[in-house]
Amino acid sequence: MDAIVDDAKVKAQTWLDALAGALAKEDIEAAIGLFAEECYWRDLVAFSWNIATFEGKAAIADMLKATLTGAKPTGWEVDEASVTADGVVEAWFHFETAVARGTGHLRLHDGAAWTLLTSMDELKGHEEKRRFTRDKGVAHGVDTGRETWGDRRARDARELGYSRQPYVVILGGGQGGIALGARLKQLGVPTLIIEKNERAGDSWRKRYKSLCLHDPVWYDHLPYIPFPDNWPIFTPKDKVGDWLEMYTKVMELDYWTSSVAERATWDDDTKEWTVVVKREGETVTLTPKQLVLATGMSGMANIPEIPGAAGFKGVHCHSSQHPGGEGWRGKRAVVIGSNNSAHDICADLWENGADVTMLQRSSTHVVRSDSLMEVSMGPLYSEEARAKGITTEKADLTFASIPYAVLPQVHKPVYDEIRRRDADFYKRLEKVGFMLDYGDDESGLFLKYLRRASGYYIDVGASELVAEGKIKLKTGNIREITESGVVMDSDEEIPADLIVYATGYGSMNGWAAQLISQEVADKVGKCWGLGSDTTKDPGPWEGELRNMWKPTQQEGLWFHGGNLHQSRFYSAHLALQLKARQAGIPTPVTGLAKSYHRA
Numbered sequence: 001m002d003a004i005v006d007d008a009k010v011k012a013q014t015w016l017d018a019l020a021g022a023l024a025k026e027d028i029e030a031a032i033g034l035f036a037e038e039c040y041w042r043d044l045v046a047f048s049w050n051i052a053t054f055e056g057k058a059a060i061a062d063m064l065k066a067t068l069t070g071a072k073p074t075g076w077e078v079d080e081a082s083v084t085a086d087g088v089v090e091a092w093f094h095f096e097t098a099v100a101r102g103t104g105h106l107r108l109h110d111g112a113a114w115t116l117l118t119s120m121d122e123l124k125g126h127e128e129k130r131r132f133t134r135d136k137g138v139a140h141g142v143d144t145g146r147e148t149w150g151d152r153r154a155r156d157a158r159e160l161g162y163s164r165q166p167y168v169v170i171l172g173g174g175q176g177g178i179a180l181g182a183r184l185k186q187l188g189v190p191t192l193i194i195e196k197n198e199r200a201g202d203s204w205r206k207r208y209k210s211l212c213l214h215d216p217v218w219y220d221h222l223p224y225i226p227f228p229d230n231w232p233i234f235t236p237k238d239k240v241g242d243w244l245e246m247y248t249k250v251m252e253l254d255y256w257t258s259s260v261a262e263r264a265t266w267d268d269d270t271k272e273w274t275v276v277v278k279r280e281g282e283t284v285t286l287t288p289k290q291l292v293l294a295t296g297m298s299g300m301a302n303i304p305e306i307p308g309a310a311g312f313k314g315v316h317c318h319s320s321q322h323p324g325g326e327g328w329r330g331k332r333a334v335v336i337g338s339n340n341s342a343h344d345i346c347a348d349l350w351e352n353g354a355d356v357t358m359l360q361r362s363s364t365h366v367v368r369s370d371s372l373m374e375v376s377m378g379p380l381y382s383e384e385a386r387a388k389g390i391t392t393e394k395a396d397l398t399f400a401s402i403p404y405a406v407l408p409q410v411h412k413p414v415y416d417e418i419r420r421r422d423a424d425f426y427k428r429l430e431k432v433g434f435m436l437d438y439g440d441d442e443s444g445l446f447l448k449y450l451r452r453a454s455g456y457y458i459d460v461g462a463s464e465l466v467a468e469g470k471i472k473l474k475t476g477n478i479r480e481i482t483e484s485g486v487v488m489d490s491d492e493e494i495p496a497d498l499i500v501y502a503t504g505y506g507s508m509n510g511w512a513a514q515l516i517s518q519e520v521a522d523k524v525g526k527c528w529g530l531g532s533d534t535t536k537d538p539g540p541w542e543g544e545l546r547n548m549w550k551p552t553q554q555e556g557l558w559f560h561g562g563n564l565h566q567s568r569f570y571s572a573h574l575a576l577q578l579k580a581r582q583a584g585i586p587t588p589v590t591g592l593a594k595s596y597h598r599a
Helices: 002-024 030-031 057-071 148-159 175-186 237-250 340-351 367-377 383-387 392-400 407-420 423-431 445-453 461-469 509-515 516-524 564-582
Strands: 035-044 053-054 075-084 089-096 099-111 113-124 168-171 191-194 259-267 271-281 281-285 290-293 317-318 330-336 355-360 365-368 458-461 472-475 478-481 487-488 491-494 498-501 557-559
Touching: 002 030, 002 057, 002 075, 002 089, 002 099, 035 057, 053 057, 099 392, 113 392, 113 564, 148 237, 168 175, 168 271, 175 191, 175 237, 175 564, 191 259, 259 509, 271 290, 290 564, 330 340, 330 487, 340 355, 340 458, 340 461, 340 498, 365 367, 365 407, 365 423, 365 445, 367 407, 367 445, 367 458, 392 564, 407 423, 407 445, 423 461, 445 458, 458 461, 509 516, 516 557, 557 564
Parallel strands: 035 113, 168 191, 168 290, 290 557, 317 498, 330 355, 330 498, 355 472, 365 458
Antiparallel strands: 035 053, 075 089, 089 099, 099 113, 259 271, 271 281, 478 487, 487 491
């Protein structure tokens, strides 16, 4: 085994040495000759000052022509290497550019590069103060003018946003805004986080009582402070809220609660934003250079226009406003939708004694939580993975090293195996009329998440209630809503005291339209999606998530969102982009995405 590993390391280092030699001479033709015919270079800020995947030799050549002179890469050294069962050499390495240090990952097919990842870790001269370089925390000695830690935090609270302006304003104080704020704090970037709720974590606390994370603990850590080893695998929503509140205090984030951004405008002459914030009844005007919308991966709640809805005599609300099933015992509830929120809310209402009907209008991909954990997530995010030395950081980079174009062929066998092992489960759902799918190309849950952020459910129990008929199921389209219920196209009327619209959300650029202008929202275009030309993800192919964590067509405007894993991982790359601009480091962007879709 040692001989195989040593041979893999030699092969990887030989390839990196050849690449380094070609790049040092700016011999792009020689560099491209080292890549396979099918090849991908995914760059996370290090070369392109962007989050971009360059697919094929021509695209990689164009990227190098645009970036090589400025990047001046050096120091390509293998850290570890291995060989997969099908003979692919995989290697981790480190490298430097003129202004940064980075980590990379390489896959070699028959000596030629199939995939290459380059990820910026830190900016030279602007490293985080940690471990050996951490702050002392106190100046020992006697000083009559000493400013204590408490004094400094109180001064920050008085000054930042008033006599001293933040460089970055983050709108949204959920996990995304908090993770990014923590990264920027460690980089010394003055940042204000604006949160409408009364407390950090309220965006979780205020959801229905039974809500829990569906992703496991190993996938969900925040930067710098991982969950303790006794943390539950699936975190209840109030526990998430308390952790986020604790985190904002421990990480010393400048965090305004009970604050709402009312409008924002960009001045192209001064290169700064004017952001008007209503803070606890007071109007405060902020003038940051960078504005980040960290409102989750979704936009405003999507409530379909259904004839007659305004005349409904019962209670109706979007799933985001549903407080929980308590109080609905013995009442009739209709939940429109069949994805994660719909299933969770149906189960919550059933547990509280309501008569529940789920209205499924289109097919849904369902995967049992245990199967997802064992077959899909387990190799990178599990206790077994940790025991093999796969840290959160290594798992994140391994995941990032697979180009989005390759993901379907990687994921399809995973979901084929899940379909095989859970065949009886799926048969029972189909028997009651539940419309199942496995993605347009049968690549499963995660591709659906990336392409459209909808159309799936991670089963933690509700599917059994559907299969057993305890949650009633109706499929088809809705014709109208009456005073007392929902009428289907088939003429069947379903009586209801409560209607919950579990009908998803619009694109994040909807927040830009509301806060800034429709013109800016259209200029930026749709957020999320890959351009896969599958359901709800129109082409052309873009190869990365639209507008997320990277420069947009609107200068100074950034979008940050996603699940806890994405908030943790990509907050590092977004923070480095913002720090570089604050420090005056040139950041010429290669591959700035065009805007193809407005929403």
